[in-house]
Amino acid sequence: MTEYISIGKVLPDFDPDRLAYDEARQLLAACQRHPAFEVVELRRLGDDQETDQSPKIVDGIVVECCDGTVPSRNSVGIKNRERLLLLHGPGLITLHEVRALRVGFPPTLHQNHVLRGEPASLCLYFEPWSAVERTWTPAKHLQRILWWLRETALGTLHRSDQPLERLYFVPPYQIVLPADFNERVANPSEVLRLASASSRANGTVLRGILEPKNTAKADAHDPRLDVLVIQVPPAVSAGIERYPATLGQLHDQLATRGSEFSTNLIETVKQKVPSEGLSIRNPHVQHILLLLQITIVRTEGVAPERTDVTGFIVHDTNIASLGIACSAAFDGTNGKAYANNLSLIGATGTTSSASDTWRNLTVEPVDVRVAFTPKDARKASGIPDEGADFRGVLAGVGALGGCMADLWCRVGWGNWTLIDDDILHAHNLVRHIAKDLHIGWAKVDVVAHMAGLTWPTAPKPTAISAKVTDFGNDEVKAAISGATLLVDATTTLEVPRDLSDSNDSPRMVSSFFTPSGRDSVLMLEDATRKVRLSSMEAQYYRAILNSDWGASHLNGHHGSYWVGGGCRDLSGVLSQEVVQLHASTLARQIRLLSAMPEAQIRVWLMDDKTGALAGKIVPVEESQVASLGAWRVAWDEGLTKKLKSIRTESLPNETGGVILGYADQKRKVIHIVDVLPAPTDSLASRAGFTRGATGVRETIERAAALTANIVGYLGEWHSHPRHSSAVPSAVDAELLAYLAETLAMDGVPGLMIIVGETDISISLGEGSAA
Template sequence: MAGEDATMRSRLARSVVRYLTEAADHPYAKLIDARRDDALDIIDVEVEPELAQHRKVAIAGHEPVRIIFAGEDDAAPHFRSLREDFPIGEVHTNLNRGADGLGLCIWEENWHDLSRTLTGQMLIERIRSWFSLMASGRLHGEDQPLEPLISAVSHTIVIPAGVVAGPWHVHHLIKDRGVYTLIMSETASTEAVESSFAIFHRELPPQVHRGLADRPYSLGDLNDLLNSLGVDLVAELTEWLTAPEQTSKATERQLLLMLAIPMQRTAEGPVEGVEVWVYTVGDTLAALGEKLGATFTQMVGASRLTAKVLLQSGSKPDLSEIPLPGWRVVQRLNRRTARIYAATLRTEDAKLVAIGAGAIGSNVVSNTVRAGIGQWTVIDDDSVLPHNTVRQTQIDLSVGFPKAKVLCRDANRILAEDSVSAIVADVLDPGDQADGISAAYAEADVVVDFSASPAVVGHLSDQTIRRAASFFFSPDGSDLVLLAEDGDRRHRLDELEAQYFFNVASDPFLDGHLAAARADRIRYANACQDLSRPLPPWRVQMLSGLAGGQLIDLVDLPDPAMRVWRLDPSSGGLLPVILPVDTVHRFGDGPIRATVTQSVVDAMRDHREKAAPNETGGVLVGTFDFVRGVVHVLGVIPAPSDSRQAPTYFIRGAKDLEPLVQVLGTATAGRLQYVGEWHSHPDGAAARPSADDEKVFEHLRSHLDPVGAPFVMMICGATDTWLRAGWDERGRLEGVIPHDAN
């Protein structure tokens, strides 16, 4: 079967085949068959799970499994038990056996995120672990939500809370991309009430600002004031009252008088603002028209009709007897005036893109709109569900609608100026929205990820944009994290994310930061991945408010940022942790890429100097993205105590090494891993691989290449550090980091 993997389109399928046929260590699984069926890759394997003597579920010592891969790995594989007598009705399986076996639910994680680090070895081990947990009865924990009895369908009906009785009325019917959401209500919807005001609007000639005039209390007072400004208000008002559109409803409406006066600092200067006066007359238009001698009203049948007075009597009305209540005028805000009220120091707009309209995204977008900052494009492909309303700005009336559109609608109601547009799409699979997303990226000053998705972080790092940033919460919602590229993008978002994970593992101020990475999950619906974390709304709003303020400042700051704010739920206090941003050395722009932080080089040089004249070495730790082919080298572990060191050779020991690497992985929810080896060369010897070094690299390749993981070897010399990285079928790359002369 060694050559079969080359015919498969799925990279993950090829990785599984290589692992099962080439791995140096026994994989406790064997390959039965591998074939391609049109767009699908199908692999049949037999796994050997670890089993206790007493089993709660009848799992066999050898379990045949079929794995069905999507050709381009753009969807999660499907798993089928090929065992004819596999137990029916267990949780995390299908109830009925299909033509190609009984369906097994191996994981609940989001595929885009899981696929970042999923190798062939990890996939096989995940299957083995699934069978082991099933056999022991621990696959579904007592604290986990119950599994659904039937699978969910695409259309949705949302019923009122409380007693499920009715009668109900259809409140909304939404059709989005072929999927219906039916929103029910206990009461029928009503139409808006028509306004009872008739508006008379007049813009006066521009006026130079001056001392205050007396406030007019009657139509006479106002008319006299306007006469001094060159306007005969009563004459214009009389003509307006006699127009047919006013006389037709004169008995039902009253006057709303609006006067706009452009204001100048000097007669020659520009208009700097508009002052608005608003008045009403308590009578109807018909009564006002009769007082002015302009109209009369009479009964015609059962209706009261108003008509124009054709002959003027010659007597002048007493305008002082017509009271004119004035209104307080408060101007609506646009972004410019909102910035004044919000004490926002920035005076210019910024064009921003938000990926994600959830807990952080919806609150930050709303807060920054209120602060007068940002012309946002919000990108999200999800719809509002009832549990979202606990911590997002969307309310119950928005359930069923696309989150992006709801946030757009609601945010654009905050000010009198639209600030938000929406794109309903997944940035990782944009479909027909790809051009719109690309255009938004190209125009944005900052593209901000609110999705808490490592896949999105990687996506943004590879895009041609001006700058990217990411805000997300720790798993328990007590901490806020900010990662922000610099204006020149010398530090890409995925590189900052990698450094953040290394800091989580090494900074004592961040102990327990990711401790709840897989705990406290609530099932909010009846589909397999319908899981959410409980987050108190006050924490969400407090940390989101902080995120909004930080984003406003970030727009004008050119430097990279990596910060964590830790919230003490008891006191409400925040501990800011500013993490150092390290210089990054990049290598490769093809199927394999590698980055090395300057701290790694500095640490190797320090260990080399202390061990001189002997050689020394250790292991490299970092993170990697299996889908994008990127490995980040972040830290070094020095030589274990049982290592052998001499001026001409170094043999690394293993004492206490594995537990140390495991501690780093546990602290970062599995993100930090072993990625390779390093050693030093003495003065006078180039930092280039010797024949023995080539054997070390071949050893790395033979053990890690079949597994699907990247492998890195680095040699630290007197004047530079040499690097070589290899990875599965992607090939290898080499690079050199010159040392600082100082």
């Protein structure tokens, strides 16, 4: 005969008015209409003397649930006819709770924790009730019950790719242990201290903190608990267990899994009792927090898959009293307990044979969580481990760099060295991840400190307070040479130019947002560094000059304000909203694109009215460099293609135009950005070409305006006729001399490009003033 657990008072009939709540009456009507549910009786939980409107009353509907889709002989132990108690009222686990009344209803996944002896509580909804109630109806509730029984019986409620089940259900109380708890807890020089993790007095979360034994001190707000950590032999995974009510039941459950508890308990308690004894009556300790390290194996004799940490509160005892209860210690009759070692037998005090008193000590479950690691963060963020554990350098940890560093830290991507020589000023708090306490800190120390707060057990980023271009700094050189990726977030011209010239630099990426804060830019070298940032900068400027989005891309900032009295104490107006918007986009794209071998130039344009962010892909061309005297001239294949195309379109006549670009005086490099076609008033024939002037000044001024005054006039180019090479003629030499003298007034050499039938020549001339 099937036995059922009885709770509450049975009501005399099925009259809906005997139920206290309208929701329960609606549920009763739904049960009476549904063919799979047969109402057995109505129950009431609560004080009989209370009125129907008492907030402590709970309505209960006992039903026989018969579902033909549940296999009659399933391995889980769910029957195709189960007696259930449908509850509704305050104080329940959920507003509509379902209890399985059959004695022996199997412990399965997706059950709520209940006290021992109470009916099993089915966990029907994965979402919080505040979300479920928006679409909840009595009919849907009944269908959900049938779904839970069917899927649980078939073994499909728990996904097959999930890890091995924990030994126990998840209880209502929680302790969070350090991420490296299992590795460090055996260290005899450290002890585990408990601290309240709540900002309110009624918090139920504790933090476990491993501290050096000689410096650990209890805090006045710490819970009044002794801590006992016991490692037990491997347990075979065999599904979920209900929580034990006593230490004895805990021992028996572990024994059925091939593990053991009592021996390890006795030995661990002995080690916790010092030679000078332990006070039996400790007013500062009320209970014991018992933490079990349980190695889980799939079958006996195979390698363990993981180590679970399960927690219990052992009520109304301390380590000294527990030691006496399990004969690990004896009462010294002086108010102290002493370890019950053979060497102490016969000493003054009371000893006894092995005692089973410990088996009756009451235990209450604690949900033990282990803090996340960067590896856990990657899994939670959908980021594969492959390629994520690399050494990188982040140059510049201001508003943009600091935000990207924080994002990468939180998703566990990369092991970073931070390089920046700046310190944090008061006004930086507007756009930096720093807090007020960090004012005056080196920015690299701020970002490293914030990373340490996120993952305290993981290695912090290395912080170097220096310029990344300080090639005389051994720390900087070692960081760069040991990295596989260098991210430039300095928002300077010199860093990407200087570092990209070095063959010792790793693959580099430069990222920044424009002065207005509306747009952001990413430039990434290819994996073999054939195309470097210095070349990509020029190609980026050409895209600005020739794209519809370039007209306002580098427009000025929204204003400025003084943060001090000095002439350099001027800061721009920019919202942190914009910083985080672009930082998140750039951080994600750098992570994704750096996994690919190709060079990339990406631009994101923000529409402030709609909030839309439009991405633009700029084609990257292979770079070319020619050494001409003390100078190097740099261009790319895209420019070569453009020159040849204009020449071909103009044949049989010669053609030409203006060269745009910029000269880096420190590096002695001339970067060719673009070439212009012939003005409309030019004179062109098969034998010669004379460039006109219409629109030239305006075009040059426009180029300067669109590129923040970086791109300007470099010289002239022209083509030679069919079947002619690009070797300069005597007339060309005169032109070059003129260009050299003209540009010498600006301190730069003159540049001339000739496009022939199959070749291109580049000539450089320096005037007397250059």
